Amino acid sequence: MANRWGLPDLGIGIGLRTVHFPHILTEWPQLDWFEVLSENFMDTGGRPLHVLDQVVERYPVALHGVSLGIGNTDPLDREYLKKLKALAARSRAAWVSDHLCWTGVAGRNTHDLLPMPLDEPALRHVTARVREVSDFLERPLVLENPSSYLEFVSSSMPEWEFLARLAEDADCGLLLDVNNVYVSSVNHGFDANAYVDAIPADRVVQYHLAGHLNKGSHLLDTHSDHARPEVWDLYARAVKRTGLVATLYEWDEDIPAFDVVVAEAHKARAAREAFAAAGTSAAPR
């Protein structure tokens, strides 16, 4: 099943990270695509942007941000949006994503992906802002489900329902982070399978996969390791519903050699090939 905008299945990619620049620039390795952290390239005219310019000549890229603050109650940062739009044009980004979260209030930025209360007022608030951002960017914003470590008393619906309604009301895409689904399911005690089964399949334009850490009392989304088998199982389940969707492996702490990250990412092939071999179209949403 293609997503409703016809955004392409870019295949299997990894994040473009500084430690891998020398390898990439000398080897130009085989890889389907790169995800680019928007904020790392928005405010530099130096080497990072120079590298990105070369990368986009050889690979498709998508932008992924952490500072949009779509759930913030402060006004949207127009200067940020201008720079984001310019970077998206410069990098010919397939799409632009960020997170369903808030990052700060009263002019401050915690630089964290803080959870939203999952209630009607928050849904209305985020819906209006997603529409504003999509209008400004002249493309549908894509939002990722974050890992979360707390739930608000005021929450009145599960996260998958919030996301599904948001996607419909604001006409946005979804970046389904399967590891985040798993982490949050353990931290909050919900059924991860129910989550991926309820996400509107034709809204999913990208997957994230990553490793996490078990802290005993909770799981912590660290992007520092191989993904757990439970996460791969969840990914396979989701792919059966959405069909082949661009898939990205995130490794941001203790980043190993380029080939190690790519090898981990390529574990996604199994689920993708199983879907292709089944020769069935994905279930309707």
Add this chain to the structure above:
Amino acid sequence: MIELSRLQQWMQAVVTHPGEIGDALAAAPALRAEQAIRPSPTLSPAERLAIYQGMYPLRMEEALRSDYPGLAHLVGDDAFAALARAYVATWPSRSYTLNRLGDNLPEFLRQGGGGLRRPDLLADLATLERAVSEVFDAEETPSLTEAEIAAVAPEAWAEAVLEPIAALRLLELRYPAGLWLDAIRAEGDEHRHPKLSRRDSRLVVYRRNYAVYREDLEKPAHALLADLLAGRSLGEALEAALDRPRAPQPERLTGWFRQWASAGLFRAVRFP
């Protein structure tokens, strides 16, 4: 139902509080944790908030350490962590990018922020590292080419005003902070720490072909380059240099200028 902005202001106050979670909650009495946060089977509302609160200073410290590795090395891990907490309490991030978080750290140190010994030395080192970061990220502006320089008639140079590239910073410090960066970068973990005694240090930091360079300048060279960057014509700047006490020979002054031009420090030459 708690209004969203009120909830966010309360939660931000808690997660950015530098103390223990109990102190953080006590300092944010607008809400009680139980009013806003559900418990999990394993964690209380306060413990769930503490996960976010615990990550905040680590994230800030990591960002500052990335921009100030030499300073972090000089003061040591524990002192740098304490410095980062004290600094962020005064200068929290107000930008979408963490690259700007440490902009005020040199001045914070110079005013004694963090309570560390030798604040002027630390501030000088931070000033140099901030300049390196700024130059690293500055806009790429093409330098004057040899052909463009050669096209200027010799008699016209006296009136010439040089425009510097964006990726350039001129510094005047009271300590030889560059020695410290040289030492810790030269030999990895095996390096020997230089003695950092009070000694004036003048440097130019610039970028060429996406690599950042740092060069020590003699006092008259620094003054000449400062005049050029301030918009004085080459003739005025050279005249001023020759009027200063212990002025170098004119050939040295013009030699420095040629060296800077060939290093790509100037982006344009104009004749007002």
